[in-house]
Structures are given as structure tokens and as C-alpha cells.
Amino acid sequence: MSRPFPYTYISCPCTDTSTPVCLSKRRGVDEVTRNLAKTPLGAGDDAEEEEERTFDPRSPRSNYSLYPLEHLLYCEDCHQIRCPRCVLDEIVCWFCPNCLFEVSSTMVKMEGNSWNTSDIGILFDRPSNITHQLERVANGGVPGFAEERAQARKKVIAGEDIPEGFAWDVDLTPDERFGKLKHFYLTQLVNSSSSSNSLDLSNSYGYGSPGALSRIMGLYSGITGYGNKKSKARSMPMREASTVADGLKLLERDESVIEKMKQAKWDDTTSLSQRAEQRYPHRFLSHILVKPESKVQTTRFRIRLVALNYIPTMNLRQLQPILKDYNALPPLKPIQFLLTLHNPLFDPIRITLATPSHTPGRFASKVTILCPEFEIGANTDVWDEALSTGSKEKRRTKAESSEGQAEAGKIWEKGRNWTTVVLEVVPASLDPTPKLPSLPEETEQESTTEDTVLEEDDDVLEIPLFVHAEYETEAAADGSGGVAGAEKEKEKRELAYWCVLGVGRIAHSAS
Amino acid sequence: MAASTQSHRNASSLRTASLQAHASTAPDSPHTPKRAVSTTSAFSSPAPGTRDIDESMVFEFGSRRFRAGFSNESAPRCSSGYGPEEQRRAGDYRRWVDGYENSWRKRKGGKDWSEAYELWRMDLRGVDLGLVGDKIERVVRDAYQKYLLHAMPRKLILILPPAFPRPLLSTLLTSLFANFQLPLITLLSSPVLSTIAAGLRSALVVDIGWHETIITGIFELRELLHCRTDRAGRMLSREMGKLLARESMKSQEWHEAKDTIADDDELSDEVSFEETEEVLARLAWCRSYSQVLRLRSISRQESPEETFADASEQLETPSVAEGDSEGAPPTPDPNDPAIIFPLQSTTPPMTVRLPMSRFAEPCETVLFAADAAADENWDDNEVPVHHLAYDALLSLPRDARGICMSRIIITGGASNIPGVKNRVIDEVAALFAERGWEKVRGKAVERRRTKLEEINRNLKPSRRVEIQKTSEYPHGDTPFPLHTPSPGLEDPELDPIDEKLRLENAHAVRPIVHGIVRGVETLGPWAGGALIGGLKIKGIAQIEQDKFLQQGLAGASKEGEINVATQRFSMGPGVPRGVSAGERSSWTLGVFG
Known part of the structure; x- marks a missing residue:
């Protein structure tokens, strides 16, 4: 289970526009693509229908667009909800939990990790080559085997004369081989490309090099000697790497590995998770790192406003306390829920809710919102509520609420900046054939077939809910008006989005 | 680090x-x-x-893994998968809930064995492209935030397999351009980069990937041909899954009755995909060619009709039986030790004891089709890897073939299984030794060949005699021999000056190895991309963000419409290069178009 029931997820409207925008633009060309994309979603619905289709919390794509309200942001400029997908994070500062300093991200990238090992009593001479330094420590200050090997390898890299057999024994690490190859290619490029930059290699046009300078001199002075000499000498084409020094590595026999495997036990082999850690060691470190002496940066905040301050919060709870566990909703029994919306804005909002009468998915539950249109008061001063006469208020006593019958078209309760409406849900039965009382033998047989096997989350009751909010607010004061008039111009704003109410899990009919 | x-x-x-x-290298003028x-600007002093x-970013998208990092670095900064756990809703922490591991059967639902773990599959009929776009977006964002730590616009080098489906390419580019600030994407083909990362210019690249094994002939960094087969990682993991499932069923009493009739679905519900992959990564290995030959000869002695796989099964059954019959440990065989490992995903969890040789079976049957007859007529999509490699070499032009056969690069995820690389090389060498580079095979050819050999045999002795004659009579007093050996057959006279020159040039010009079967190790396509990016080499298929978002893939002109030569040479050195807008009025997808 993802979160405790009942929960609310909000679907960021960016999802539907981010990918298909370009696809729909090229309707003629990529018709095939569109069709391909459509087929798994629903059989044979038209493009228009697709636009208006109700949000399906069970489709695999919904996982990417649904976020808890706390994860969302709100952009004041475009008046839109922004999810982590439509935001690019730029990390200005990193905080080190170890030394409690903040470090700018350029420092993080440049310096990397400067972890302090003096805490555990180990001091390194230099920040690189940690393995060998550790080995030296373990060896009592004497160079160990690894260091000897490293020295031998250094000789190979330097291209010093080493007996043939030995050269192959000392393997280059991928890192070293990469360096060799890079060196090799650079050499080749320098050799093969004439100064006229025929291979279009580098950003610079070689003004820094005397060779290019001499060529230009030749160009102006009319002495042809410069160019000719060069072109003769430089006609050599690029060759391939042919020695170890160039970075070539021939395939070697690996029977020894298999022999080693024979001796190893299960625990001796490296698991996948270990491999993932080994190969990319920066993974954790780059987060923690830090340089203590750098001063705290003056952080520039981008407009990054939390959606909680702009979007009504939704809460769901049951009307009558009949449910003990949201993880076992009784099937085929109507349950009434109270849906409370809190308004964080300083203007009253008109809300319109809409939901499909049956939830999508294999087991369709019935959903009815008894009062889909209502208003929520502004988030005014708390004292207003206490001082004003309670004309707007509509409260219910405990007794009322426990006995109370919800009326269609009327709100249940209303407070200063919140309104509660009633939502009636009839959870579906998880039994695929509920009306036919089948023999136990049959059910046993059926249970092996694919249809009756419950998949993960098949029993979760999730209600897609379309929220349309409308409110009037003061137009954004951008300093253009000069003198602000007594009556500021009101601006009408709309906000519409899908969200998902996770009600609970339907109890299995057997239990 | x-x-x-x-x-x-x-x-x-x-x-x-x-x-x-x-x-x-001492060039002629000092420079x-x-x-x-x-170099930040063209005119700045160094x-x-x-x-x-x-540094540009280098992304490699595979069916199972995504690698990202920066050019000029030898290894990617991150490599992440597309597993179902990475695809949950935000704030969904169920994987940490107790007992989560045991509900994998429910999660799998009616899906295919590995579907939930893949980014895409090449059969686009069942692929939801929107979902693919979502997955790409998430995995890239994750890489940005956790590993690359860069939000500023950067150029991107995108590594893709050759002949990449256009709808997928469109989805990929759209989600990259729409969600991230990438001014320019360069498309590069993975086998070419594998070649570069091996330091070569021509090669036969055998990429044993997830969905398919792609064999590409590269000559002077140009792709000459592609061959594909389904025998790759996915089949391998499926086969390993079946092996584990059968073993776990064997040890459960209630399954004993239907052990033989267990079908694929049942087998795939026995052991989870994750655990199979774990076993595959830790225990799978591949027999060497010599071992295989030994096994084959044994099987022939015992029962000529039986196929190879049966024989190996027979060889191994005694130790299994011993292990099963009683709890007592079987007699330890140093060549085939038993491996004991836990299986968590079976119900109930169990400890399995299997001889080491069993873990070589998936490789044998999947990659090399050892269970099939020696020369079967395979479908196009199921040719064994070594046959496909041989066929690819055979269909290469003769010059390219000679060069490529001594530069076989084996890469891809499944090639990391110990023994696979050498086995492929050895098998190809054996096929070459057996058949030569003859496209025509069969009885008629055999007959013809024997006939020719006979003729040769009849001719040879007479000639030898003649040569002997000449040696017998070295001087002119004897009758002049009828046939003098042609001057071409004689050893050329050694020219001391040539020799000296040759020695001097020896370090500069090395003989090009060709004509022998030889394998070369590569650092992999990602490293190749990082090398290319580090060298600032400009690609043919360069796509600008604005243009793509306006025009989509349809805006790409066909290869050839763009005059590459003018781009490369017409600019004077004074024109600052870079991502200038006017530089290219049209763009192309190059080999991907």
C-alpha cells in the first residue's frame, strides 16, 4: 500500500500536454505513431474522444502524473500547477549534514567529496589513490602488492620496455585504457588533420599554434613553401590502435574466471546490488561532501511556490463510523464519505466537482457526489469567523451527523474557509461473477484462469475526481498602473485538474 | 574515486x-x-x-539500462534500470513495507516475463509510446538530480542501436527536448562507438543485448550491414528462469506429479524475474569450445542419436540424483562442484543445490542452440549467435571481411557472462575452418571439391619432379628444363636499403592484421561516445531543439540532401563555430532516418 487510506493525489495537467503535443502537431506524418499510442489505451476511440476521456488512475501512465499535494508547486506567472516533472531544479547550494556548512554547487562539482577520515583515525597524504594509501596503512607503511602492481602498470603506460609476456599480464584498468585511447585519437587527429582543419575538429582554429600562424603568413606573403611542405608530410591517414600503448586490448581467455567460479560459493559472488554500488561510487558521496571553509552563499530563490497555498486541500473521512479499517471496505454496500475542501486563498472559490459514475478498472464501483457545485469561503482572518454572525456557517452537532441523512444538492457542513460535501460510494464486489452462486469446485477451477487472479492493487478503490475552481482575485500588481486606484481591478481565474481519491481496499468477498 | x-x-x-x-611524432614545423x-572562445589565447x-552529456538508452555521464570521462556517472519499483507514484513507499517481496506474483499480473523491466520493445504493436516517454522522462530526471547535478543547457550525445524504430526515436527526442534544456542532440550509432572505444576503424560488432543480438559490420567507421537474432539476454533470463523453476518444482512434493507437463506460464510463476536475474549474473557461465567438443564426442560414443544437450544432462544427472536422494552431500567433483544458493521468491523459500554445469545450460541452448541439430534451417530471427556472426562475415565484401574477421568485438550485457566472448570467437573460427568463405555448401559442392583435389593430386607430383630436375642439374651442360619455376615463386632478393627503410618505418607503419579470427575488447559504446564527445567531433545527425519542436521528425531531410562537404570546408577559420543557428538550414537523421 502506498499511503495510508484515505489519500488524495493530484494529477498535474502537464502530463497530457508534455508528450502528445508534438505528436498531435504532426498528425499527418505520425498518424501511425498516434494509432500505436492509442491502441493499448482503449479500443477504437476517436481522437476527439481521447481528448475528453476521463482520467484513469489505473492506467500505467497515471503513475507519472499523480503527485501528493505536498509535492506540487504553483506558478504565479502562468497560474498553473507545476509538478516535479515540469520544473527544472537548479541546485544552488548543498548542505553537509556532517559539518553543517553550505556549499555552492560549483564547489560540489569541482571539488567533489572531501570526506573527513580523521574521524576514524586515518590520515591520507593526498586525496587520490586511496586504495594504495589504505593498503600501505594496512601493510605498516610499506608498499603492498597493489602498489607494486600499480608501478609495473605505470611502466606499461609510459611505454617503457617490458618483456612481452609481462606487458600482457599487467592489465590496464578501463580508466587507463580510456586515457590511452583518448591520447591515441588526439595524436591521430593532430597528425592527420592538416592545418586547414579538414576534419573540423576543434572549436579553436589553431590561432594559438605557430603552425597555423606560419600558414597564415604563407597565405599573405605568397611563399608557397609553407603549405606544400605540410600537405606532403600530413597525408598519412588515421590508423587504428595497434599496440597496448595505443589502448588496444585483445580478447583474452577467461577460463580462469570459470575456474574461480567453481571454487566460489554463492556468497562469494557479487550480487547485482553490490555491482551497482561498486561501479558508480560517486553516487552517495557527491551529496554529502563539503568544503568547510567556504562561506555561506547568498542564495537566490527562484519563484517556487508551494501548491498548498493555492490549491484547495481535500480530505476524506467517513460519515458514519461504520468502517473500522479502510483496508477492508465491505463490497456492495453504500458508504457515505465526507469530502472536505479547505481554501488557502484569500478569495472565495466556486468549486465544481465531477466524477465518472463508475470507477475505471476491472471492478467498477459506483460513485455519486451529492452536491457537486458549491462555494468555499475565503481564507480570512480567524477573528472574522468568531465575530461575524454565523449566517454563512452550517455546522452539525455530533448527534446530527451520526444520524444525519445526506440530502442531494446540499452541502453538508460549511465553515470559514472550508466546505464539506457528501460522497456516496458503493464498492464493487471482487468476485467476478457475484450473481451466480457457483459451486466450490467451479470456483477452484476458475481461480487458476487469468481473469480471476487478482493483480496488485486491483482491490484498491480509487476515485478519479475532476476539480474545477473559479475565483476572482486582484490582478497581479506589476507596477504598471502607477497609482493604485481605490478599487483594484478584479481578475477571474480558473483552475481545473484531475485528482484521485484513494478510498481504501475492498474486502475480499470470501473473508 | x-x-x-x-x-x-x-x-x-x-x-x-x-x-x-x-x-x-615530430611533425615538420613547430606548433x-x-x-x-x-576552449571557450575561438579567439581566446590558450x-x-x-x-x-x-563537456557534453552522453546518454545511452538500452532496453534495460540507461547510462548517463559526461564526455571525457571513462565511465558513466550513473546506470539505472526501468524496473517497476522505479515507476511508482511519488510518495509510494510500499517496497519498504514488510512482506512486499512475497507478493511479486500479484504485481506481475498477466504481463510477460520481463515486460515490466523494459523501457521498450522493438515490436511496437503493443507498446504505449506515451508510457515510454514517461519512463524516459523519469529516468533522465533522476539522473539529472542525483548524479549529473547539472541543470544548465548542454549539448547531448545520444547513443542508439542501429536501425532504431522511428516512432521510438520520435518519442525519445520529444521527451528529451520537451522536458530538458538541450540545445542540440547528436545521434550516434552504438556499434560504431564500440569500434571507436576499441581503438579500431573496422570491426564486426556483436552486441548481445536484451531483446536481440545485433551484429554490425563496420568498415572504416561506416556501417555496412546489420544482422539480428532474438537469441539474446531476454531469452537467456527466461531460460534460466525455467531452469530454476523446474528445480524448485522438483523439490516440492506436490508438483512431482505434473513435473513434466508444467507449461511456460506455470514456470514463469515459480521464480521471480529479479531473482532469476540475480542468479544469471552471479552463476551463469559458458562452456569453452574445447569442452563442448569433448562433450560432443562423449555423447556420440554413448548414443549417436541423442543431441548434445541430452548428453550433458546425462553427464550431470548422477550428481543431482545423489543430492536429491538423501540429505547427504554428494561426492565432491572438483570439475563440477555443487552450488548451494537460496531462492526467496518460491513458495516456500528454499535452498537449491545444483551442480555448476547446470548453469552453463542456458547459454548453450539460447546463444549457441546446442540442443538443435548441427545445421538446422533456422528462422531469420533465431539464428544462433555464432552462425549469425559467420553469416555476417560471409556477406561482407571480401576486403572488409578480411579486416573485420580479425577484429570481432563482442559487447552487450549478456557478453559479460564468463566464457561467452571466447566461445563466440572460437565457434566462428571453427565454422571458418570447416567451411572457409564459401557461400555454397552441400553434397554437390563436396563432390566437386574432391574431384578438384584429385586433379590437383595428379598434377602435383610431376611438377615436383621437374623442380628436382632443375636442382640436379644446376649448370648449363644438361638439357634445359621444360618448366622453370616462375620468378614469382622464388624468394625475392633482399634489398639492404629496403630492409633498412622497413626497420625505420616499423614503429610508424605496422602491418594490418587480417585474415585470422581474432577478438578485440572494447570499452563499450558509452565510452566511445565519451571519447567522441571529448574530441569535439561533429556528428552528421545533429538535431536542434527549436527545429525539432517545430517540425518534429518530419523536418529531417534525407541523407544526401545536406551537403556535408560545404559545412566542413567552406567556413573560413574566422567564423566562430558552435551552435549557430544559421549554420545549418536543414538537418538530417543520418543513418537513423
């Missing part, structure tokens, strides 16, 4: 590297080598470049 890779990227170290190059790395600014 971080420090070491960073020093590696250091601009100053590169400069010294290129200076060394300069010294060793500072061009600084290929981190200054300690601001590291990192110029």
Missing part, C-alpha cells in the same frame, strides 16, 4: 598528453597542438579552460 576521475578530466592533463603526442578540449563547461 571521484577525485581520480576528475583529475582524469582535467584539462591540463590533456594538454600534456597532446604535447607528448607532438613530441613523439602547439590544437587544444581539443575546453588559457586554463574552465573545466566541465564544454
